Amino acid sequence: MVFPTQWHELEDSFCEYHKHYNVEYFTAEPSYYFPLSLWRFRAAHFILNDLRAASIQNVLLLDLRDTIFQGNPFGSMPGFDGSSPDHGLASSYVLFTQEGDSDHNVTIGGNPFNSLWVEKCFNDSVLQAISDSNVVCSGTVFGGLDAMLAYLQLLFDVANFATKPGCLSLGGIDQGLHNYILHWLKPRRPDLLSFDTLVLENDDSPIYTVGSVEIHMTGGSDGMVVRNRRGRVPAVLHQVDRHPSLLEHVAALSMDQLRH
Numbered sequence: 001m002v003f004p005t006q007w008h009e010l011e012d013s014f015c016e017y018h019k020h021y022n023v024e025y026f027t028a029e030p031s032y033y034f035p036l037s038l039w040r041f042r043a044a045h046f047i048l049n050d051l052r053a054a055s056i057q058n059v060l061l062l063d064l065r066d067t068i069f070q071g072n073p074f075g076s077m078p079g080f081d082g083s084s085p086d087h088g089l090a091s092s093y094v095l096f097t098q099e100g101d102s103d104h105n106v107t108i109g110g111n112p113f114n115s116l117w118v119e120k121c122f123n124d125s126v127l128q129a130i131s132d133s134n135v136v137c138s139g140t141v142f143g144g145l146d147a148m149l150a151y152l153q154l155l156f157d158v159a160n161f162a163t164k165p166g167c168l169s170l171g172g173i174d175q176g177l178h179n180y181i182l183h184w185l186k187p188r189r190p191d192l193l194s195f196d197t198l199v200l201e202n203d204d205s206p207i208y209t210v211g212s213v214e215i216h217m218t219g220g221s222d223g224m225v226v227r228n229r230r231g232r233v234p235a236v237l238h239q240v241d242r243h244p245s246l247l248e249h250v251a252a253l254s255m256d257q258l259r260h
């Protein structure tokens with residue numbers, strides 16, 4: 001399931017591409033109190049909670065605007081496709097992906113936006129404590145349904161009870177809360193996390209966040225694909241709008257090519 005943040009930004013061809021993969025679109029009115037980037041997580045919680053009685057096991061929340069699929073993400077997640085010996089534990093996990101790669105390590109303290117979000121919502125001591133931690137992107141989050149609901153509830157508990165007044169109006173603040181949970185809260189208060197976490201390096205994840213990396217496009221049996229530094233073809237490419245050449249390539253493809 002994909003939850004768009006701003007429906008009016010989506011082009012018809014983009015929607016047609018995703019409909020081929022049986023994507024359902026939901027829209028929700030944002031809250032006055034929360035910015036749209038954060039409210040989408042509340043909308044996701046409402047919708048997923050209503051779907052608990054359905055046969056849904058796994059959930060992928062992502063930014064639709066800057067995402068391209070190169071494969072089936074649900075068939076390539078570790079432990080979620082039935083191939084892992086730990087498959088029985090997979091439903092309790094939420095999977096996160098770090099930004100950057102071995103050539104460009106993106107840390108919270110080294111990135112002006114991520115450091116601003118943490119400092120403004122919490123304090124300088126929290127920022128200093130997690131400054132050297134790798135940025136984990138909030139734009140793509142995967143997990144079992146129950147684990148995802150627990151994560152989303154914790155995200156809003158932190159937003160409502162642990163942040164400084166006024167900070168939630170900052171655009172992109174969801175990522176500040178996201179990294180606070182993983183790098184500050186989890187080591188100090190693991191009892192508050194009723195779900196397991198798996199944080200993967202960008203090159204090891206089926207979700208490839210390309211905003212801070214050099215991309216490598218190569219020919220494949222289905223045309224041009226983007227490979228990570230390990231030569232793998234990730235199922236999901238995120239932050240593709242940072243690479244105009246990639247967007248130009250996708251825009252030039254026919255609908256039949258996109259489908260295959």
